């Protein structure tokens with residue numbers, strides 16, 4: 001399958017903005033949805049809508065099956081040991097907050113330390129700050145080097161008796177570099193410390209095996225991997241989920257309830273209180289199907305070529321400061337954040353928009369990292385397999401034109 | 408030039424361009440030609456609240472008329488504030504305070520900015536009106 005063939009499956013990609021073809025390069029914020037995903041969403045509402053896990057009638061059974069099929073596919077997708085380790089949430093943010101509350105409640109106390117990477121998204125910073133405030137715990141920052149790579153030697157020196165958790169993204173949403181999760185997990189485990197991985201930017205691009213990574217928690221969002229919005233996953237090793245107390249109480253997460261006391265449903269249901277996102281969760285199935293169909297495809301190969309082309313174009317332009325640099329592009333996903341000397345990032349994004357090119361600008365929910373690089377924001381272009389070489393070239397031309405206008 | 412004429416001149420200038428990219432080129436030109444703003448005037452109290460990029464606005468009154476100067480760290484924002492003060496600077500406080508600033512809607516500026524920038528534009532207008540209102544008493 002080529003990028004052109006793949007594009008046909010995404011209706012929105014044929015639309016125009018300001019009379020120009022849309023060039024969508026904000027895939028890291030949210031990917032577009034394929035017809036198969038849109039159909040799964042509408043079928044669920046049109047044909048199979050019933051509440052899950054509760055009633056005996058046909059519709060409820062269909063809805064429950066669709067929901068649980070998604071869980072099986074997600075288990076396979078990230079190579080978890082069991083479906084019991086897959087908790088559906090509303091997104092990465094909700095998944096991380098679940099751990100911060102539930103794991104944090106039980107395992108983190110006054111004076112304990114949580115190591116958080118400097119390059120994290122606010123979703124993987126603020127839940128830990130809130131936890132630290134509740135418990136009197138402390139956040140310890142794992143620094144990034146100038147290139148954006150994590151400083152593993154420094155990390156080793158951060159562990160002590162009070163370290164209780166390491167939090168790090170698989171891929172930073174600003175830098176696009178693939179962090180060495182396996183090494184980090186093995187280092188942390190040698191100190192008896194579990195690791196939480198924010199996989200939001202990884203799942204659309206990397207083949208993830210949580211067993212191979214040996215991480216304890218892995219969080220991601222459906223909408224960044226072609227599935228519907230409001231869907232997310234928390235993977236957690238069974239031994240953690242079984243020890244963790246429920247976070248939100250309500251329907252569906254119980255075994256028996258009485259005024260004397262309540263017993264909880266087994267995992268993962270203990271963590272899925274209330275009516276889940278019954279119409280959207282089934283979209284994981286076509287979304288994962290789509291990602292699988294891209295494996296070894298021409299579109300995937302084309303995306304690698306785009307990555308090389310854009311990386312070289314941006315890093316060889318003296319007006320541009322590219323962040324997240326590496327000698328080996330196999331260690332980077334096609335996501336590029338940069339600044340242009342003497343030009344405000346929002347001005348640049350605005351002129352690109354008027355040429356049909358949608359990019360992100362601003363602090364990108366990573367203010368500590370912006371501070372590290374001494375800027376208030378950057379511009380980010382992030383590519384998906386449905387982007388074409390022509391689009392990449394048009395982006396570089398439009399960027400040049402915009403810089404010339406602003407300088 | 409009366410206030411009405413000044414506003415109409417901007418509307419006419421904008422109408423010359425079909426493409427928003429060209430309108431932006433015009434705005435950027437206004438930003439680049441804005442007279443330099445002294446560094447020591449870039450103080451907190453001259454910052455306009457509610458803009459994503461930083462915008463400083465200073466005002467001096469002479470003979471009941473207001474004279475504005477401004478700066479921004481983003482050139483498009485600077486062009487926009489330049490456009491506004493180009494129309495309103497040198498006019499009586501009372502006239503500015505009583506104006507509806509509707510010409511910015513006529514040229515379609517707010518719809519063609521990002522939502523954050525559109526908020527910034529509203530804040531610029533509100534600040535100019537407030538300063539004028541305070542002087543007009």
Ligand SMILES: Cc1ncc(COP(=O)(O)O)c(C=O)c1O
Nearest residue numbers: 091092093121123173198200221
């Ligand atoms: C690295 C990273 N973590 C977390 C998030 C938050 O994801 P969501 O808003 O879907 O919960 C994002 C998305 O912006 C992200 O890129």
